[in-house]
Amino acid sequence: MAASATSKVLTATVDFVTSSTSSLTHRRGLTCSAAAAAAVAARIVPHPPDLVRWVRREGGLVHPxxxxxxxxxxxxxxxxxxxxxxxSELVVLPSHLPLRFRRDPESDGGGEGADSLLNQLASRVPEELWAMRLGLRLLQVRATVGSFWWPYISNLPEAxxxxxxFSREDIKNLQYAPLLHQVNKRCRFLFEFEKEVKLMLENVALKDHPFGGQDVNASSLGxxxxxxxxxxxxxxxxxLHNGKNxxxxxxxxxxxxxxxxxxxNAQIVQEQDMNSPNMSIKVVAETPIEQDTPVMLxxxxxxxxxxxxxxxxxxxxxxxxxxxxxxxGTLLDAASMAAGVSSPSFSSPNYWQKEILSQLNLQGDQALPKVSLGGPGLVDGRLLAALRVLLSNDKETVQGHDLDTLMSLSEEAPLGVPIEVAALRTVIALSVIALEHFPTKIMEDESILKGDVSSSKELAIQFRMQKKLMIIDVMRKLAKRVKMLSEEKSTA
Ligand SMILES: C[S@@+](CC[C@H](N)C(=O)[O-])C[C@H]1O[C@@H](n2cnc3c(N)ncnc32)[C@H](O)[C@@H]1O
Incomplete structure (x- = not known):
């Protein structure tokens, strides 16, 4: 496979993203560190208060x-x-126990109080990082001496x-550009946000300080x-006042x-409290739960x-x-040729095919070129439809089907078996290219895992191995389908 084609397959290349890899590891502060192991159970304090007893004392229910x-x-x-x-009701929390970020509109107006400053900081957090907003409240509560929530906070993991x-090395070990991109984005945000927080709180009096005068840095924010x-x-x-929530x-x-x-075996259920706008929150057993079985959500x-x-x-x-x-298109031509499809025209669709690509948002100003492989549907419906349409020369037959049908893998061969086989073979070839894009093979990953590796390296390798295994699984399922279609055709 041509290197130029393979380098295009994942939405960004790892080299591009890792050249600017950020990491919080070298900035660990007082309040946080990387987990020593994925399953580390160490808490903020060595012997935190009994959480079950606290919930009961506050009027909650915990199944005996x-x-x-x-x-x-x-x-x-x-x-x-x-x-x-x-x-059975397993846990019921009264409405004052959940910790939320309550935005008080009256304290948003540039006042000096701790809540106002917290609101101002929260308003600088982009919507997609909503966890940071509630995180600010968590830090505030954590810094409050004698906080009502201390029995809860002290039971939180310390890492x-x-x-x-992860270390920079282990971030690179993920080998998957879209995730690297997200990790870097979060790290960059935390470093920038640390600066903003410091600037805003520089000269704030202790009584107005949302974190009780404690230093907040990228690590504690993280x-x-x-x-x-x-x-x-x-x-x-x-x-809310308008009756909605x-x-x-x-x-x-x-x-x-x-x-x-x-x-x-359990699920969260919310119930409206009588005579109040609050909701109580419960966990209810969805199945019988055997002795020594964990409650799972x-x-x-x-x-x-x-x-x-x-x-x-x-x-x-x-x-x-x-x-x-x-x-x-060029990549699809390469994949298609590798799959033995003769003269594919993905890079030069004709006008009616272009129209369908636009409807699929794969072409034009509104194009969303990210497609996916895997998940419950195996192949992104937009990709599948594009392949089916571009492999067909028969405008009437194509236009006889709606987009939903063309996008569905459960619709067997809507444009005929030869087109379907060519489309699926192209997806298999694309999968091979995606697999080749990972710098290591599964066997190499397995042998690294047999050695003495840190927990974050283990997680990074597990992550990339699972991606590769998933791609192989997609290929296997599609190959089975191709075989079935070919057999059906030959017996027809
Ligand atoms: C909501 S907490 C559950 C309580 C947590 N185990 C603890 O020690 O506090 C979620 C965390 O539990 C762990 N966890 C939950 N489900 C898991 C799973 N299926 N496999 C591995 N870790 C899991 C992960 O560390 C996750 O971030």
Whole structure:
């Protein structure tokens, strides 16, 4: 495969991103450090108060057959000490226990108070880094002597295994440009934000200081952002004056001790409190929970990029994992030729094909060239439709199908078996190119993991290995489909 074609496949090249790799490792402050292991259970203080007792004392409910315990590879977790029936309420939090960022419009107007300064700082955080906003509140509460939330805060991990705390070397070890890009973006933001916070708080009197006069740097900001991204749930806030309620992120004491599974045995339920605009938040058993079984919640159908970036772990054989590719006609021509398709015309579509590419947002001013491979659909619908359309010379047949049909892999061969086989073979060749883009092979990764590696290096290697295994899985499934179609055709 031509090097120029292969270098285009992933949405950005690793070299480009790593040339400016930022990392928080050399800036570890008082309040944070990289996790010594993905499953590290060390807390902010060595012997924090009993969280279960605190929740009960504050009027919450904790099922008597639950306890917090070490979960081998997931840190702490919540476990059933005896069988718990389906439908049982496991934890109920009264509305004053969740920690949220409450934006008080009256303190937004440039006043001097601590809350006003916190609001001003929060308003400088871009929406996509929402975790930093609640993180500011978390830092404020953490710095408050005698804080109501201290029993909760003191039970938080002292370190997180998210990649902003990896060494530069281990960030490069991820080998996947879209994630490197996100990690760098977060690191750069934290360094910039540290400057802004310092500037804004330089001459603030102690009584007005949102962090009780304590130094806040990129590391402590990173700790707070990671605490929130790995533990907060987006839930309905209280009912607003207009009767609606907006989704807001909240830290849920004790509930956030539950680990993640795609086959959860419990779920979060919100209930309107009688006579108040508040919502109580519960965890309810969705299935019977056997003795010694952990209570598991589903954090969401996320890719490994998001699990690693926000939570600091990677899920093996994650059905929602995918790789990003850039839609590029020249690359598709190369892939298609490698797949044995004769005279493909991806780089020179004719006018009716161009129109469809525009409708698919793959061409024109509004083009969104990022497409994906993997996930539940295996192939990005827009990519599949483009391949099917560009491999066909039959305008009438193509125009006889709507875009949804052309984009669906479950629609078997809408433009005929030869076109379908050529399209799928092209995707397989694209997958090979994507695989070649990783500097190491799976076997090399496996042998590195057999050695003595740091936990962050292990996570980085697990991440890239899972991406490669996922691509191979896509290739295998598509090859099976090609075989089936070819057999069907030959027996027809
Ligand atoms: C909401 S907290 C759960 C409580 C956490 N285990 C603790 O020790 O505080 C989420 C964190 O738990 C760990 N975790 C949760 N589910 C996991 C899983 N399926 N695999 C690995 N780690 C997991 C990760 O460190 C994640 O950032």
């Amino acid at each position: 057959k639950l306890k917090i315990t070490d979960h081998l590879s997931h840190g702490l977790g919540v476990v059933a000490t005896e069988e718990i029936p389906q439908g 997180f295994s998210v990649p902003i705390f 700790w707070a952002m990671s605490a929130v991204s790995s533990r907060a749930f987006r839930l309905h806030g209280e009912i 907006a989704d807001i992120p909240m830290l849920l004491p004790l509930i956030d001790m539950c680990n993640h599974s795609f086959q959860p 589903n954090y969401g159908c996320l890719s490994n990029d998001l699990f690693l970036l926000d939570y600091g772990f990677v899920i093996p054989s994650n059905p929602f994992d995918y790789v990003e590719l850039k839609y590029d």
